[in-house]
Amino acid sequence: MMIRRSALAALVALTIGGAAACTDSGQADEGFGPGAAGIGDPYFPTYGNGGYDVKDYALVLRYDPGSDRLEGTATITATATQNLSRFNLDFRGPEVSAVTVDGAAAAEQKREADELVVTPAAGLRKDSTFTTVVTYGGVPQPITSPELGTGGWLATPTGAIALGQPESASSWYPVNDHPRDKATFALEMTVPNGTSALSNGAPGEKTEKDGWTTWRWRESAPMASYLSTVVIGDFRVTTGSHQGKPIVTAVDNTLAKDSNADKAMARTGEVADFLATQFGPYPFDAYGGVVVVDNRIRYALETQSRPVYSDSFFSSSTSEWVVAHELAHQWFGDSVSIGAWRDIWLNEGFATYAEWLWAEHDEGVPVRTSFDRAYETIRWEDPTFDPGTSGLFGNSVYIRGGLTVHALREEVGDDSFFRILKEWTAQKRNANATTEEFIALAERISGKPLREFLMAWLTSKTPPPKPGD
Numbered sequence: 001m002m003i004r005r006s007a008l009a010a011l012v013a014l015t016i017g018g019a020a021a022c023t024d025s026g027q028a029d030e031g032f033g034p035g036a037a038g039i040g041d042p043y044f045p046t047y048g049n050g051g052y053d054v055k056d057y058a059l060v061l062r063y064d065p066g067s068d069r070l071e072g073t074a075t076i077t078a079t080a081t082q083n084l085s086r087f088n089l090d091f092r093g094p095e096v097s098a099v100t101v102d103g104a105a106a107a108e109q110k111r112e113a114d115e116l117v118v119t120p121a122a123g124l125r126k127d128s129t130f131t132t133v134v135t136y137g138g139v140p141q142p143i144t145s146p147e148l149g150t151g152g153w154l155a156t157p158t159g160a161i162a163l164g165q166p167e168s169a170s171s172w173y174p175v176n177d178h179p180r181d182k183a184t185f186a187l188e189m190t191v192p193n194g195t196s197a198l199s200n201g202a203p204g205e206k207t208e209k210d211g212w213t214t215w216r217w218r219e220s221a222p223m224a225s226y227l228s229t230v231v232i233g234d235f236r237v238t239t240g241s242h243q244g245k246p247i248v249t250a251v252d253n254t255l256a257k258d259s260n261a262d263k264a265m266a267r268t269g270e271v272a273d274f275l276a277t278q279f280g281p282y283p284f285d286a287y288g289g290v291v292v293v294d295n296r297i298r299y300a301l302e303t304q305s306r307p308v309y310s311d312s313f314f315s316s317s318t319s320e321w322v323v324a325h326e327l328a329h330q331w332f333g334d335s336v337s338i339g340a341w342r343d344i345w346l347n348e349g350f351a352t353y354a355e356w357l358w359a360e361h362d363e364g365v366p367v368r369t370s371f372d373r374a375y376e377t378i379r380w381e382d383p384t385f386d387p388g389t390s391g392l393f394g395n396s397v398y399i400r401g402g403l404t405v406h407a408l409r410e411e412v413g414d415d416s417f418f419r420i421l422k423e424w425t426a427q428k429r430n431a432n433a434t435t436e437e438f439i440a441l442a443e444r445i446s447g448k449p450l451r452e453f454l455m456a457w458l459t460s461k462t463p464p465p466k467p468g469d
């Protein structure tokens with residue numbers, strides 16, 4: 001879940017001309033050309049890039065909270081999807097001092113708007129795997145706009161938090177910044193002794209040298225870049241094992257011990273296990289959560305295997321609904337990722353529905369009661385599917401998305417419904433998905449024509465009749 005944001009489109013400007021000619025005539029003869037400056041999402045034309053597919057990011061970084069300086073290297077392993085004379089990475093981070101491709105210094109590297117444009121010494125053949133190493137250092141800046149709020153890299157009094165949707169990664173490492181290009185991720189973050197550095201996936205060995213500690217993390221399942229995070233600061237870190245996998249939770253040390261936040265984090269495994277009974281096996285090899293205290297972060301985000309929560313959710317003792325929401329995203333959004341931002345309801349509708357399932361399981365509030373209450377709150381003019389950039393985090397995506405999921409359940413019955421959910425999470429595991437594909441699967445499993453029914457729930461400007469009415 002994210003705070004409501006609007007008019008993201010205002011931020012988007014095409015930064016690279018389309019007619020860039022190849023400078024090497026030999027390469028041009030063989031059909032080498034530059035990769036596109038955007039991956040092709042109509043909402044965000046410059047997000048992501050064309051011409052390659054990233055397999056893995058390996059970041060080796062050091063952060064000094066005293067000077068706010070971040071420095072190190074990003075090693076990006078990718079496969080060319082065309083003969084490439086040059087390619088872009090999305091990067092708003094600090095100064096780049098060197099770029100190599102397959103060990104050779106790049107012929108040229110330049111910053112253009114929010115992109116790092118790399119011309120390798122030799123063209124990259126289609127289907128070849130290549131390794132880019134970017135060395136950089138300086139003080140990272142947040143991504144700010146009146147519409148987006150503030151996201152990306154945020155320095156804090158004791159460290160930093162890198163977080164945000166639909167983009168944040170490009171503020172601290174060079175990246176193909178769109179969920180369509182998922183990749184594995186490893187982080188080595190060196191920070192002063194006594195400071196914690198939390199990130200995605202399973203923890204690795206922690207080592208100490210000369211007053212600095214290196215924390216290691218590896219996310220071994222492909223991850224959309226906006227789901228990567230690092231949280232550096234003064235935290236109570238709890239490490240354990242759950243279902244044979246590591247579980248790491250952390251709570252900002254300025255919160256009292258045994259706070260509601262600690263209690264909610266302690267239920268992470270239990271909530272994940274309940275959701276697994278509804279959605280199928282938990283998709284990742286680690287569990288966790290991080291609670292931060294920062295006025296600029298008044299939301300929670302489903303960062304892969306380890307969501308980050310604002311402490312503002314934990315002011316009451318019944319706050320596990322937000323844990324259910326973010327953990328549901330581990331299936332819906334993280335493992336099964338959208339291929340375009342117009343399909344965001346495939347994430348948020350199911351995460352909202354998980355809140356209702358949890359409320360029934362934990363507090364005895366029937367799902368139908370949550371549905372009936374929510375139905376009264378909807379502004380039906382706003383579509384759930386293809387909501388536009390201004391509606392990306394609006395109620396229609398979240399609440400009407402949840403209504404759509406429950407309407408489907410009543411239409412096809414519990415048996416078909418839960419088979420649809422479990423088959424969806426199994427078939428699309430570690431992949432990308434579209435609304436169209438979801439409708440097709442629901443029709444196949446239920447044996448019912450559902451397109452008109454679902455599209456009415458997703459886009460009709462008048463309220464569809466409630467099931468049973």
Ligand SMILES: [Zn+2]
Nearest residue numbers: 001002348351
């Ligand atoms: Zn959400």
